[in-house]
Structures are given as structure tokens and as C-alpha cells.
Amino acid sequence: MEGGCTCGNIRYRLSGKPIIVHACHCTWCQRETGTVHALNALYEADRVEHLKAEPEIIDTPSASGKGQKIARCPVCKVSVWSNYPGSGPAVRFVRVGTMDDPTQCPPDVHIFTSTKQPWVTLPPGAKAFAEFYNPAEVWSDEAKARHRAARERAKK
Numbered sequence: 001m002e003g004g005c006t007c008g009n010i011r012y013r014l015s016g017k018p019i020i021v022h023a024c025h026c027t028w029c030q031r032e033t034g035t036v037h038a039l040n041a042l043y044e045a046d047r048v049e050h051l052k053a054e055p056e057i058i059d060t061p062s063a064s065g066k067g068q069k070i071a072r073c074p075v076c077k078v079s080v081w082s083n084y085p086g087s088g089p090a091v092r093f094v095r096v097g098t099m100d101d102p103t104q105c106p107p108d109v110h111i112f113t114s115t116k117q118p119w120v121t122l123p124p125g126a127k128a129f130a131e132f133y134n135p136a137e138v139w140s141d142e143a144k145a146r147h148r149a150a151r152e153r154a155k156k
Helices: 027-033 141-155
Strands: 002-004 011-014 020-024 038-044 048-050 056-060 068-072 079-083 091-095 109-111
Touching (some): 038 141
Antiparallel strands (some): 002 011, 011 048, 056 068, 079 091
């Protein structure tokens, strides 16, 4: 799967399926995206291949107080992914809306639903958590192994 920014300066290719896809309904993500939630597909950094220009990395505050690094197109300023302190540079939270075919990445889990807009209705049977969740209880064994391996590679 491929994707990129609005102006086409940033293009990327994703290898395989994401570890997991988050629909984050926290008020911070609402503000950053200008909509009701952020939709992020978690990919190991080495599964995100840059095809064109390099993004501009912007250190941005976050609700946790630990900040995040947002990769933006230096031309049109569209956010294409983020890195959060919990996973560091090992995992990119790719903005699903920047994918050429975002229908391939529906949310696996809805998080921070305690602050979702009251008029947003989640699908029946959707995995939803009032705040965050314990990945050990939600992620597949494959997802846990991929995440662990990515963090090990990033340490080297």
C-alpha cells in the first residue's frame, strides 16, 4: 500500500498489514486533526519506505506531557505519521487518511472514548476503551512479537 501528503511531495510505501489500527477519540487528537478522532495504523519504521522527499519532523506537545514527533510534508504541512515516546522511533503511527486506499485500514480499536463527541456512534461490537488499553490483552501474539522486534532493532 502507498500513500502521501496532499501536494505529492511526500510519498511512502507500507509493507504488509499494520500491527493494529487505533481510532483515538481523545480531545488532543480532535484538536490536532480538526475532526472527531485520529485514525492511525501502527507500522514498524522499517516497513515505511520513503519514495520521495523526507518529511519534516516537528516536536509537538501531547496530553501525556511526553510529547510526540510528527512527520509533516515541508511543503503542504500535512501530517503523515507520528512517533510517540512509548514506542520511540521503532513504530510509526501512520495517518490512515494519507493512504491511497484508506479503506484497507479500518480501526481495530477505539481508544479514549470517554472524550469522544457524544454524537459519534461506534459500530456494534467495536472494541472500545474509555481510556487506553493494555496491549498484552488486546494485541495478537504476532502484533506483540512484531512490536517487540521493532523496539529491539531500534535500540541497535
